[in-house]
Amino acid sequence: MRVFAMKRSAVLLLIPGIVVLILSIRSFGAKNTERVYVGEKVCRQCHHQSGGRNQFNPWRLSAHAKGWAALAMPEAGKIAELSGVAVEPFKSPICLGCHTTASDVEDWERDETFRLQDGVQCELCHGPGSEYIDPAVMEDPDAARAAGLRMPDEADCMVCHREKGSHVAVLNVKKFDYGEALKEIGHAGTGGPLEIPETKPAEPSEGPRYVGPVACAACHDQSTPRHEYSKWRYSKHAQAYAILGTEQARDIARQEGLRSDPQQTKQCLSCHVTGYGEPAGRFTETYDMAQGVQCESCHGPGSEYMAEAVMRDPVASHQAGLQKPDAANCRGCHTDGIHGHSFDPDSMWAKIDHSRWEDRTYSSVEYKTPFNLAITSDGSRLFAACEASNSLMVVNPKTRQILKEISINDQPHFVALSPDESKVFVSNRGSDNISVIDTRTYRILSTIQVGDEPHEIAMNPEGTRLYVTNAGSYDVSVVDLQAGKEIKRLAASRGTWGVDRSRDGTKLYVTNNLPRYGKFRETSKSEVTVIDTRTSTVEKRYTVVGANLLQGVAASPSDDFTLFTLIRTKNLVPMTRTIQGWIMTNGIGILWPDGRIDQLLLDRWDDYFADPTDIVFSKDGKYAFVSGGGVQQIAVVDIEKMKALLRNAPEKERREILPNHLGVSNEYVVKRIDVGRSPRGMVVSPDNKYLYVADGLDDAISVVDLTQLAQVAIIDLGGPDTLTTARYGERIFHNAAATFGRQFSCHSCHPDGGIDGITYDIEPDGLGFNPVDNRSLRGINDTAPFKWEGTNPTLKRQCGPRLAAFFTRIDPFNADQAEALDRYIVTITMPPNRYRDIGEDLTPTQRRGKQIFERMYDNSGNLIPKNKRCNYCHRPPYHTDRKTHNVGSASWLDTHGTFDTPHLTNIYMSPPYLHDGRASSLEEIWTLYNPNDTHGMTNDLTKAELNDLIEYLKTL
C-alpha cells in the first residue's frame, strides 16, 4: 500500500512541475511584445472626424505622406549616389528609414492594414499602434504610453531632418527649421465625441467595380520602370480629397453658396474623389475614397481588367473596361476658370503623364576601373576584371583590340583562368560570389556564392578547387568546382586579401590587409596564412610584426621564398614625423621556408612608394615587379641583389634596421617604371617579354617592355573621355602626390574606402593625447558631423587645410580638388549587410536583441532614462542622431569626453570600436568599458542578453 501511496503522491507532486514545464516550453519561442503597425487608415477611423479630431487632412497634404513616392523621383537616385547607396532608393534601408514607416521591421510586425506606400505616417512618430488604438486606452494617457504611444519631440524629428549633404547637393533645400515645420504639420486635436459609423459591406453590383490605387500599386509600383503609383502619389490628384479639408476649400465652397463641409459635399466630392456618387456595390473592399482622384478616374473601374493576363492583352483589357485617357478627359473637372484657375491641359498632362519609360540611370558616365588581370598561356587573350563597369573585358594584347566585354554583377575584382583555360573565374566583391565563364562562348555558366567581399582567387594544380579570399568575413572559401559550391571556410586573419600558390602547388600564401586584434596601443601584427592544398587546411600562420595592409603576394618561381606587399604605419607615435618618414613606409615582406620573415622598404628617403598593391615575378625569377598604387609606378626589384643585401647584413641590422631603412632601396630597386594612374594587378606575358599593368583610374592597361623596363604602349579599354568630378576625386584619393614625399594617399588608411583597423595619434589634439580610431568612409555623406570630436560639419572641412597641416604636410587641396575629393568620397558605397537582407526576418536571437535595443525598462522594471536607451542616440536609419555625447568612454589619454555618435550601419565591418579603438569587439564596449552604465543601461543584462543585443546590432 505504501508503494501505491507513494506513486499517487509522486504523480500529484509531478503535476505542478509538468504545468511549469509546459508554460516554460511555451515561452521558449514566444515574442515578448505583440505590438504591430496598423497603418494610417486604421488611425483615420478616429482621427478623421469633424470637430477637433481631424489629423488626417494635414498629414495627407504634407510631404510626409509623399515620402515613399519621393523615392521614385529621379532626384532620389542622384541623392542615393551621393550617399554611397549602391541600390535603388526604394530598396535601400537607409532611404526607406526616413521616407517611410516600419521599413526595417519584420513582416509580422506590420498588420495587413498597413501600407509602406503611405510614407511617413502616424506610427513613425507615435509608435506601433496595435495596443493603443483602442479608444478606451487612448483616452488614458498613462495607459496609452504603456501601450506604446509616443509623443515625439524635436530630437525625434531631427534624426531625419538634420541637414544631409546629399539632399542639399541635389535639392538645394533650405535649412530645416523645426519651429516652422511644426506649424506646418502640427495636428493637435481637441478631442470631442467619437463617432465610428458602422459600415456594412454592400452587395457587389454587376460589372466593373472600383478597386482603388493600392490595388493598382500591386503591379504599377516601384517595381516597374514608370513608377506609376509613386508618380500619382506625388501629384495633387492624390491630395484631392484631403485638400477639401483646408480653409481655402471652405472659402471656395462658401463662395459657391455651399455651407456644409466640402469633404461631405456632393458638388465638391464629385470631382475630388474617384467614383463619388456611384452605388455602394460598385466599390470593392480595397477602394478608399480618401485617396482622392485615383487611377480609375481616368482609366475606368479596374476590377475586371486588373488581372495581369487581361492587362497584357490590349483587346481584352479594353473590353474589360480599361480606358486610355487623354488631355480632353481632364476637362470634365478641370473646366477653364474653375476655382479661379486657368487650365492648360497640355502642360498639366505632361506633369502627370506616366505612360513613358523614364531613364533611371543616375550615373550617365560609366568608367571601367580595371583591377586585376589574367593572361592565357599562349598570350593571345588578356582578361581584365573591371569594377566600375561591372564587366570582364577580353583583350588581344598583341593587337590591343578589345575582343569582348561581358557584364557581371557586382564589382568584379579578380580574374583567374582554369588550368585548361576553358573557364575563367571572376570574384565579385559587391555580390559575394564567383562568376564562372566559358572562355570560348563567354557565357556565364554559373555563379558560386562565397564569403563576404571576395577578393583574390587561386586554384589547386588539378583545377578541381578554387580558393577565394574574403576580405569582409576574414576567411578563405574553398570551392569544389565539380559540386559547383563552397565546401568549407578556412579562418584567415583580418581583411583577407591576396593569394598565390607555390610553384609545386602544395601551398597557398594568403595575405591579410588588417592587423590582428591586439592590446590597446600595441604594435601591429599582421598575418600571412599558409594553406595546404592537399588537405585544404591551414598549415601555418606567420606573424609580420610592425606591418599592416598586406595585400599583393607572389611565390617565387624557384619556390624558395614568397614576397608580399606591406605598409609599416607608425601609428603609435604622433603623426608629426612625416618628413623623417615616420608616418608610413612602404615595402615588401620576404617569407622564407623556415618561417623567417624579412621586411624591406621600396621607399627612397625623398620619394616614397605609396600603396604597394600587387607583386609578380618575371618568368625567370630574376625580377619582382611591385605596383605602386599611389605613385603611378612599378618598382623593379632585383632578386639577387635583394638576397645579397639580406645575406650580408648582420643579424641585428637585418632584424631591426633594414625594415625601417629608407636608404637601401636603391640597392635592389633597380628601376621605377612610370605607368598610368593607380596601377593595380599585373601579369607577365608567357614569353616574359611584357608586363601588363591594370591602370585602374585610366581605364587602360600599360604594356611594359621587360627588356627596356619601360612602358611602351597603352591598351585603351574604352572608358569615357569625360572626367567627372567624382572620378577626378577618385584619382586624388588614390594619389600620394598630395602628401609629402608621396608617402601615403587617402587609400593607404582607407583601402576599399574602409578602414585599416588601427588607432592614430594626430597632432592637433595634443601629442600623445586623444588617440583616435580610424573610421570607414563607406556611406558616410549624410552622417555629419565628422571627426570623433564632431567638429567638422562637412567632408570638405574634414579634408581641407587641416588635413594638409597635420596629415599630408604640403599644400592643401585647392577648391576644385576639395570638391572633387568630397564628391568621390560620398559615392563610396556601403555593401549590403551580410547578416540580414532587407525584408528578411530576424532570427530569434536577433529579435530578442532588437527588443533590448528598443527597451524602455530595465530588468528590474525601472524606467530607463531616455539618454541611456540605445535608440536614443542610435536612431534609424543610420542609427545615429548625429550629435555629440559624453558616454563615459574617455580614457586617461583623452582631454575631453564628448564624441560624435557613430552610425551603426554595417558596424560589424569596422572593429576596433570606441573613439580610440580600445574595444576590439562589440562585446567589449559593454563588458569592459561601460562599468557605470554611462554608455547605455547594460549592466543589468545577462551575458546571454548582451549576446542577443550584439547579434541584433550586426544586422543594422
Add this chain to the structure above:
Amino acid sequence: MIRWMTVIIALLLLSYPAAGQEPAAGKAGQDGEPYIYTDWECFTTESTHGGLINDHIFYIKVDGEKVWFATEGGLSMYQNGQWTSWTEDDGLPWHVVSSIAKDPTTGDLWIGLFGYGLARFSGGYFEHFTQMNSGLLNDVVYGVTVEGDNVWVATTAGISAYNTVTGNWRVYNERNAPMEEVWTYSAMANDGKVYFAVWGGGILEWDVATQSWTDYLDPDGEMEIDLYRDDGLVHVITTSAYYIDHTLWATTYFGLSRYDGRNWRGYMDIDSGLPSNFLNFVVARDGNSNVTCTDKGVAMLMDYASDTWVTYARPSGDAKTWTAYVMAGNDTLRTVPTNLSLPNHFTIATDIQGDDVWIGTGHGVARGIGKEFWSGLKPVESGKEQRGGFSLFNIFKKKE
C-alpha cells in the same frame, strides 16, 4: 498478510527488467574472451622531461597519429614518440586546458580553457575568445565539440554555439532550452546530434536536423538512489555523454547509463564491472562497448550482450602496477597483471586511437597497446574459461 504479499509481488514485478529489454545474449564468461590491455606505456611530466607539460590530465583527444592532452599546465601533443607542448609563453591564452575538439573540415583545434574561455589553435596560432570579447557565454569552459560549421561550448553558465562561417553566436540556457541546471560539463557531437552532460540536469540532446532540444532526466527524481532500474537515466548529475551507433552512453556520479533509443540500461558498481559509481568520462568504439573513467580505475565494457568487462585498477594503495580484472557483470572471472604503473588511478579522461586506448589520470597518462586487438569476445578454447568468485565491488568495499 495478503496486503504484504501484494506489496512483495509488486516490488518483484517493479524490479523485473522492463518489458522489451534485451536479455543477455549469452552467459557471461562463457561466450569468449575479451581483449585485455596488458602492455601499457606510461607518461608523466617527469618521465617525459616536461614533454607532457603537466600530470593533471583533463581531456584526451586522438587526432589521427596525434594525441592531444588538455592538462592543468598547458596543452601537450604526442606523435610518433615525440612530445610537444604549448604554454602561455607559446601563446596559449591560459594554462588550464579543460577540453579539446578538432574540426575535421578545417583542421582547426578548439580548446576549452578553464576560467579563460576558448581558443582556436590553427596554423600554430591561438585566437582567443572570452566572455568579454565575444558571444561566449562564460569563461569557465568545461567542454567543446564541433558539429558541422558550429563549435558548441559547454560552460558553467550554459551552452554557447559559434558558427565559424557566419560568425554568429547563439546561447542556450534555461530561457530557451530545457535546462534544469545550466552547469554544463561536457559536449559531444556525432551523427546529427550534439549531447551535453549537465551537472544536475541530466543529458541534453540537440537534434541538428530538427533544431530542437530533448532532455533526459532520471524519471525517479530521486537523488539518493536509483529507485527503478532501467527506467531512464540513472542519475541527473552527469559528467559526460558519448553517442555512437545510435547509442548514447552517459556517465554520472552514481553510475553509467546506456540508451539505444528505446531501452535504457543502468550500470552500477554492485552489478557491473564498474569499480565505482563516481564516473568522470566515457568513450565508446560502438554501441556495445565502452571505456569508462572512474575515481577508482578504468572500466571497459568489452561486450554488452554478455556483460563482459575488463577493469583496470590498482589492487592496493602500495601496488606498483595495475591489475586487469576480467568480469562478468559484477563477478570477477580472473585477474591478469599489467605493466600499467601510474601511481594514481583516479581517471578523468580517455580516448581510443585505433586499437590502442589512452587514459588520463591525476598523475599522468597511459597508453594501452592494442596488439592483436579484437573487439567483443573471442571464442575460448574449451576448458580454459576461468571463473572467479569475488566481486570487484567487494574489494573496494573492504578497502573503505
